[in-house]
Amino acid sequence: MPTLRALLEGVTLAFDAMRGAKLRSALTVLGVVIGVSTVMVMASLVEGIKSQIFATVENASPQTFYVVRFFSSVPLNPDRLPAEVRIRKVLDERDVEAIRRADVIRHAGLWVQIPLRMEFRGERSQNLMVYGADNMLLEAQGGTLLRGRFFSTAELAAGTPVVVIETEVADRLFGRLDPMGEVIRIGGKSFTIIGIYQKPANIFQPPGAEDGGIVPARAAKENFRYDETNSLFITVLAERGISVAEAKDAAITALRVSRGIRPGDPNSFDVITQDQILDTIDSLTSAFFLVMIALSSVALLVGGIGVMAIMTVSVTDRTREIGVRKALGATRREILWQFLVEAGTLTGFGGLLGIGFGLAAGALLKTVLGLQSGPPLWSAVVAASASVGIGVVFGIIPATRAARMDPVEALRYE
Amino acid sequence: MTDQAIIRLAGITREYLMGGERIRALAGIDLEIGRNEYVAIMGPSGSGKSTMMNVLGCLDTPSSGQYWLNGHEVSRMADDDLARIRNREIGFVFQTFNLLPRASALSNVELPLVYAGTGARERRSRAEEALARVGLAERMHHRPNELSGGQRQRVAIARALVNRPSILLADEPTGNLDSATSVEIMRVFGELHAEGQTVVLVTHEPDIAEHAHRVVVLRDGRIDTDRRVEHPVGAASAVA
Structure with missing residues (x-):
């Protein structure tokens, strides 16, 4: 036919x-x-x-990767951690120091992200993601400083309660007032606003709350309670011209040596690169x-x-x-x-x-x-x-x- | 079976179940129709005329008995084989013309060739030839609703002829036409018969039947009479 x-x-x-x-x-x-x-x-x-x-995700520096206690695509319940997570040591300054010493690493910082409410003169926000970090945050995650400044070395070292807040949050809390120099309460503690930044454009927020602001890592650790599995992470930036893969290998080696892990034993930490984030x-x-x-x-x-x-x-x-x-x-x-x-x-x-x-x-x-x-x-x-x-x-x-x-x-x- | 018989029916019966009751529409028919015969099948309503027409046209299969059409035993054939037989061996002409309303005269005439699998070019030229044969060369591209009743029936005749069937089977072909047009259509049948076409006409009108050369009358599902017509109407004009 x-x-x-x-x-x-x-x-x-x-x-x-x-x-x-x-x-x-x-x-x-x-x-x-x-x-x-x-x-x-x-x-x-x-x-x-x-x-x-x-x-x-790709906007954020392609030179960045993260070290976490345990990588999970959904947040873990800190009160009921599985055994495989509990046996892992909590990330600390010694780990950061070890990574920082590797020669292909430009920067490493032990940061936290904590969901907290922000409040100004009775105006109160929902839980927002507050980062305890350092001046490298925008470089690592994308975004721009619109006004003011980031932290001084002294503020970082002392954990001075100062904050760089996200511009949308500033608009919401302050309306037409100028937020610069004002004191706001974050998680019930007073912080002075020293700058305003804009998070990278993204109409669809990846898992987690909206950005609220950035405070010195030390100020966050001293003022807030946070859980050491989900909130704590080490941000690592590779040296310019060095591939993430190479820097990642160097960081893993440095951490293994520092933690005394024997050859053949598994890592007691996880490393996430952007590729993995994208996959997730x-x-x-x-x-x-x-x-x-x-x-x-x-x-x-x-x-x-x-x-x-x-x-x-x-x-x-x-x-x-x-x-x-x-x-x-x-x-x-x-x-x-x-x-x-x-x-x-x-x-x-x-x-x-x-x-x-x-x-x-x-x-x-x-x-x-x-x-x-x-x-x-x-x-x-x-x-x-x-x-x-x-x-x-x-x-x-x-x-x-x-x-x-x-x-x-x-x-x-x- | 003689060489000349194009249709041979032997002991054909057809029964229906209607409301639990068995109805015998055909009660044992034996009939031979030879090549180039012109036969009218008559009978009052309820005589089995329509059933006879359906069986002859391979639209229906008999309950028992045998039916040979042009050498094929069609009484035991399955649906699709019957469709092939209808396509090749039978040209239907219906009382209500049964043309496809949205298709031109030419497309209507081409239809049997479509199912025969004929190529488009040959289809067209054969359809044109058939329409010219019935005197409609000028109206090929008209649709049925742009044609008179007589012209529609001519299109239907062209469609019946186009695949060169062994029998032309006409069911009350003048039933929907006025008497002048009827005469005109019957003349076409006469001419086709004169050219060698086997024609079987099913009708209840005696004066139409008189155009045929043989009249078979059915009564109660059986052949009542089967006679030759001495002087068929229009036979002389057909020869001329």
């Missing part, structure tokens, strides 16, 4: 049938258009947000995004059920035509094929329209939300094939009914 020719004839026939029943066809097509555009808009959002996250984010978000896309596919399913209903009506409507075709020699397969191609053409046409709408809506979202990428090409390909597929799958039942009709009955049908 010359299939391509039969296909083309089927498509022509399908367009004829569509012209013959305009309203009915338009309704079928509409269901598919809505379904396809929904899936495409979802895909745009998903891709846009994902690339946003990745861009953010990817695996965390992928599942979530898959669910989003699966949910939006329900719209496509609804379109498919519409196709089934309308094809069923169409088959009944054209009983006589089916009878004539059978009398003239159409086999069951040829009738089945005719109606499947018709259903596929109908929904494929809807799919094309839906892709048009989806692309437009995706482009609009890109502008409105400031996403970095528009609707991905794969979503158009998937949407197009899915819409044809839906027509064929949901067309099977009505088409089979048409194919099985008895020619005598069909010819007698009024």
